[in-house]
Amino acid sequence: MKKLAALAFLLAFGTVALAQTPVRVRGTITAVQGDVLSVKSRDGRDLQLKLPSDVGVSTAKAATLKDLKGAYVGATAMQKDGRMVAVEVHTLPPQAKPGHTPWDLQPGSTMTNANVEGIAQVSGGDEITMSYPGGSQKIFVPPGTPIVRFVPGSRDDLKPGEHVFAVAAQQADGTLLAPRVSVSKDGVRPPH
Numbered sequence: 672m673k674k675l676a677a678l679a680f681l682l683a684f685g686t687v688a689l690a691q692t693p694v695r696v697r698g699t700i701t702a703v704q705g706d707v708l709s710v711k712s713r714d715g716r717d718l719q720l721k722l723p724s725d726v727g728v729s730t731a732k733a734a735t736l737k738d739l740k741g742a743y744v745g746a747t748a749m750q751k752d753g754r755m756v757a758v759e760v761h762t763l764p765p766q767a768k769p770g771h772t773p774w775d776l777q778p779g780s781t782m783t784n785a786n787v788e789g790i791a792q793v794s795g796g797d798e799i800t801m802s803y804p805g806g807s808q809k810i811f812v813p814p815g816t817p818i819v820r821f822v823p824g825s826r827d828d829l830k831p832g833e834h835v836f837a838v839a840a841q842q843a844d845g846t847l848l849a850p851r852v853s854v855s856k857d858g859v860r861p862p863h
Contacts, residue, residue, distance in 0.1 A: 694847055695775060696720060696837045697863040700854075703829050708849065710835060713863070720839055720849040722826075730824035730856035736760070736790050736797055736812060738820060743767070746783045746801060746810050747776050747862065755781070757812040759862040760799070761819040764851075769803035776863055783808045819862055821853060828854050836861040 696718060702709040708720040745763045748755040758780065767784050774782035785801035785808070792798075796813040812818075829835075834855040839847035853861035 694839045694841050696835065696839050696847065696849070698835060700829060700831050700833050700835055702831055703826075708829060708835070708852065718847060720837060720847050720852070722852070723848065723850055726826065726849065727851040728824040728826060728828055729821035729851070729853050729861075730828050731761075731819045731853060731859040731861040732822050732856070733859045734762075734818045734820040736787075736799060736818060739787050739799075739818070740790055741787060742820075743769075743784070743786050744801070745862070746785075746799065746808075746812075747774055748781050748783065748810050749777070749779055750781075755783075755808060755810045757799075757810050757816045759817040759819070760810075760812060761817075761862040762821050771803070771806060771808055783810065817860070817862060819859060821861070824854060824856070828856060834860045836863055 696710060696712060698710040698712040700708060701711050706722045708722055710718045710720060712718055743763050743765060744760055746760045747758045749758060758776065763784055769784045771781060771783045774780045783801050785803035787799050788802045789800040790797055796811055798809055798811050801808050801810060835852055837849040837852045839849040842848055855861060
């Protein structure tokens, strides 16, 4: 019985210790020192992201909707005048969970992660049809909407002044661990 109680304690403690809270980091790089990336967040906080030795770095590159036909993308949108209107559209890594969910870019924003099944010209812009398991969304994309695809980058792309987006895991000690970082390049910013 004592062994079972000890095992239950270890499992419970281990689960708590392994629990990590995801934190979306959006901001500007202020410094890079070894495996630590210092970022001024968009809300003015000074954050430090710990980078693992195998950190994935991708750089933002301007794209068109035509470039994204059939691709797996994320579309951040707001409900306006009875339809979903894109704030930004970008490619996603295959491990990003598909679906349509609330997003924290701004109050009322959503994120749809899905394959672009169709692109149609409509009055005032384009409309993309995005399909994911269990549903689909039609999203209006007005002219001037940032459309970005990501290309492989390296640690050398992480420079002060560049804009970043990362989903970091908050460790038990409060450290933010960022296994992947998307960074601006040649003036093209990663979506937030």
